[in-house]
Amino acid sequence: MLGDFTFHNPCRIHFGQNALDNLPSELAEYGSNVVLVYGGGSIKKSGLYDQVMEVLETAGKNVTEISGVMSNPTADKLREGCRIAREADADLLLAVGGGSVIDFAKAVSVSASSDEDPWEKYYLRMEDPDGDIIPVGDILTMSGTGSEMNAGSVITNPDEKLKIGHVFGSEVIPRFAIVNPELTFTVPDKQMRAGIFDAFNHIQEQYFSGEDDNVSDYIAEGMMRNLIHASRIAVKDPTDYEARSNISWISTWALNTLLACGKATDWEVHMIGQAIGAVTDATHGMTLSAVAPAYYRHIMPYGLPKFVRFATEVWNVDPSGRTDEQVALEGIEAMEDWMDEIGVARTVGELGLTPDRYDDVVKATGR
Amino acid sequence: MLGDFTFHNPCRIHFGQNALDNLPSELAEYGSNVVLVYGGGSIKKSGLYDQVMEVLETAGKNVTEISGVMSNPTADKLREGCRIAREADADLLLAVGGGSVIDFAKAVSVSASSDEDPWEKYYLRMEDPDGDIIPVGDILTMSGTGSEMNAGSVITNPDEKLKIGHVFGSEVIPRFAIVNPELTFTVPDKQMRAGIFDAFNHIQEQYFSGEDDNVSDYIAEGMMRNLIHASRIAVKDPTDYEARSNISWISTWALNTLLACGKATDWEVHMIGQAIGAVTDATHGMTLSAVAPAYYRHIMPYGLPKFVRFATEVWNVDPSGRTDEQVALEGIEAMEDWMDEIGVARTVGELGLTPDRYDDVVKATGR
Structure with missing residues (x-):
């Protein structure tokens, strides 16, 4: 609501x-x-x-x-x-x-x-x-x-x-x-990819917060679908204006408060990502991409219907003959495949974070 | 673009x-x-x-x-x-x-x-x-x-x-x-239904204008999906807050310029609907509902891919084994079924427009 x-x-x-x-x-x-x-x-x-x-x-x-x-x-x-x-x-x-x-x-x-x-x-x-x-x-x-x-x-x-x-x-x-x-055409490739995932995660963090039947989530699905589509074009041809302009406009609307209207939001991936950024000085979007898959796999059982919806509505996973758990997991896997396709960090090790600094990260989350 | x-x-x-x-x-x-x-x-x-x-x-x-x-x-x-x-x-x-x-x-x-x-x-x-x-x-x-x-x-x-x-x-x-x-709970039933179709048509008119691969269209699809869903609840129980609040928030965003950003728009259904309103004093939303199906059936051949997309993305029409024409038509039919379900005018006759005043309508369009 x-x-x-x-x-x-x-x-x-x-x-x-x-x-x-x-x-x-x-x-x-x-x-x-x-x-x-x-x-x-x-x-x-x-x-x-x-x-x-x-x-x-x-x-x-x-x-x-x-x-x-x-x-x-x-x-x-x-x-x-x-x-x-x-x-x-x-x-x-x-x-x-x-x-x-x-x-x-x-x-x-x-x-x-x-x-x-x-x-x-x-x-x-x-x-x-x-x-x-x-x-x-x-x-x-x-x-x-x-x-x-x-x-x-x-x-x-x-x-x-x-x-x-x-x-x-x-x-x-x-x-x-x-x-x-x-x-944005002249932005280094890595920064473009990080920016794409940053925007995607802004939408995601708001999508996976709060109640379900909210127009915000329907708008979020549309934005994610277009962002996935446009990003696949942009990583192949960074000068494709149509793709880059869609990415720019989605990025603006992903975090200008519209999607948060009427919703509770927790921003957990950002909280952990920023803590890693404080310790490593890594690119913001890459800290999010390193955290997101593990985080979403972790919370999936607690909000299974939303992850099923994410799988079917955003990633076109066919739910027939599968359990909700299987469908939800296929959604996360599709997201991970896409992340590999557009080329973003998938582990904190890639960001230069070594196990001896994990405690610093925990401390930086303020918990 | x-x-x-x-x-x-x-x-x-x-x-x-x-x-x-x-x-x-x-x-x-x-x-x-x-x-x-x-x-x-x-x-x-x-x-x-x-x-x-x-x-x-x-x-x-x-x-x-x-x-x-x-x-x-x-x-x-x-x-x-x-x-x-x-x-x-x-x-x-x-x-x-x-x-x-x-x-x-x-x-x-x-x-x-x-x-x-x-x-x-x-x-x-x-x-x-x-x-x-x-x-x-x-x-x-x-x-x-x-x-x-x-x-x-x-x-x-x-x-x-x-x-x-x-x-x-x-x-x-x-x-x-x-x-x-x-x-909005105390609005007469007919006005509520007219308002729902008015908002839907605002989204539609912008959706069916301009180029295809535009984030606006993806957002529009999300808004239409939610509006269809919420309207089905609202016509059964006009005091369902969740449904009515989604309808209200979608109505606001359907026509606050966001969906028109970067797009050409023609507003043909509104132009004809307003002409009918000038002649009959009929409720605005009902003039749109009386015009829209015939109008969209008329323009469908000229923008078939968009109507196929409308059918599959908004109305969940299964495209397998069907021609594009069939899929597109099923989309329009699904919309018409929904219009009957929520109860909006489907003919200009219902608005009190008699054939002897058709000429006045044409004149009122300014064409």
Whole structure:
């Protein structure tokens, strides 16, 4: 049954091959001090950096940069980002990159107005923002996390071996997002595959939570079916626009709160995956793929009807002449075959996690 | 393939049995002059009117009323509504009712600030709003149209025998919506059935438009499957909360622009249905149900693969040993059986349309 909820996602999302054409009209909504947030320089190689800088110049903006945001953005980097944004008196944080860069920009947006330590305030103590929130806009270069249209922000503290996500309220959702699937063509193969599984697992985690007869689950099945189909095309031809655009759009909707509406959600695979990420610095999507099959095999007996439904509705498993257990298991096996086909990590060993660090992972889950 | 598009739907939607509890915090966002817009008095019978008035009084609002909004709101009524809203210096138009009342409130919201005739400006000349737009909020009492979370507004001119819809930009989308599926329990049976088919046809019209391999179509299939399932429960027990809440939530998402993202859409069934509505004043959903089967049988040969997909994915038609034509036709037949099961008009005769007025319908389509 649908429980009570509020849905509010005011992000204006421009999607498609010409999405960047909308940047000038978006920039016009904000003051002149723009802080550009990006990662390790791939946007310089691709030419996107120059394109964006030209638009910013034409718009007469004063641009300050926060560069070098890493794939698991750290608490120290966040503190540095807050200093820069504060000194620049930022009117807009323009994040150009994937989920890490956008997550980071959101963390800065709620933190820069305050002297409190952002890691302690928002990630250890999980407080609500109580000061000014600097608007965030984003130009997405890699699909998977859904960060472009949600209020989530994951920050890692390598010293404390903790990787913690905070889902803020709708006031922290980026005001605008520019999603051109062509920009994802240049993402390294491994990152594309990880992003696909990240999006798939976002849908899955919500699908396997809560009650059954909920429109959210029917929508989730449609999204999983299309994602499986499109991913098979994309791993063979990463420049197939139709496949990549479907993957991008599904990734956005997999985690912009729609699927969670009216449902309980537990996010167990993410909790374990993030703990592994805190200890290994492994790619987020790959930590999920290493955990998911074992986790779902583990919980399957406790929610068998849903796993039967997953098998028949998402993987077209024929249930005739089989027990529910067999059907459910065939669904998991079909998922594993697909994971091998698209090429994602299947064991924690592949992520560099050795048995002597298992205790650290357990500790990092906070349990 | 997903074409370029912008998605922007800033409506804050409160959903569930306690959704009305959010009205005070929403009202606090607006000035003190509230114009309450409603229909024929069913909200007085149900007690909702008193509940809402109490909240408005507690919030210290000056309340002016526009009552008697009819199921096909007329141009004359719109002119009257604009006068009332202008004289009240409205800060908020609070629509309490179904799609007609909310459509009407949106029409007033874009028109009250101007002296131009709203029917001519927005429905005959299809201009964009160029003056102040009064914010609209809504409390939904009947599901189907999706008006609660979109920018569409249909107005009828009985003298000119025209019923015309204008889809405005996101600035006309209601700022907030309160959707408690329990409020729909008291809707007359016929209206509930019409609303179900209205929502179904919204999904269908978008599904049968544009290219095939688009995530929108996969989401549409999930929504149609759930709607068929939930509607079968609801017509037997209109107070089944799970079924009614799924119907309400699907109706909202069937027409809040998500399904149209990246797709061409033609809305032919609606164009013909609205023409019939202009001539007969019949219930909107019933005009669609009277037109849809014949229309889809007519276009089936031109888009056979999509109709085969509709048959197998939405209606579970077994394709083995059958031609594509047979499979596609079985899909339409399954839809017709379901329409009979939930009880919606299947012929224009049932709507009171006699052959001597067919010419008026053709004229009303504007072709």
